[in-house]
Amino acid sequence: MQLESVKTILGxxxxxxxxxxxxxxxxxxxxxxxxxxxxxxxxxxxALEEHYGITIEDDDISAHTFATVGSLADFISDKMAA
Incomplete structure (x- = not known):
């Protein structure tokens, strides 16, 4: 899970x-x-792209992605698994 590092990047x-x-x-x-x-x-x-070495496309982003810290961390986990 990416929760702690996502919190650090948000901060x-x-x-x-x-x-x-x-x-x-x-x-x-x-x-x-x-x-x-x-x-x-x-x-x-x-910052997330640079930290995790991923590419986030415009189509990947939705209000749900940024609803909570957990939904953002889950999104990053899913991107890394893809």
Missing amino acids: EVLSLGPAAQALTRESALLGSIPELDSMAVVQLLT
């Missing part, structure tokens, strides 16, 4: 500081974290 990209480690699998992302705006989504996707 770095969004400058969340120690609050990033307080995130749980159920923590809501879009609409709940003000720092996660459209520009931050692009930066986050780039």
Whole structure:
């Protein structure tokens, strides 16, 4: 599972500081974290691609992907398995 590394990347990209480690699998992302705006989504996707060595296509992205920290971690796991 990619949960801990996804939390770390979220914290770095969004400058969340120690609050990033307080995130749980159920923590809501879009609409709940003000720092996660459209520009931050692009930066986050780039950071995830670089960290995991994956390519994320525009068609891969949906609101469900960014619903929670867990759904984002699951998305990364699925991309890595493909």
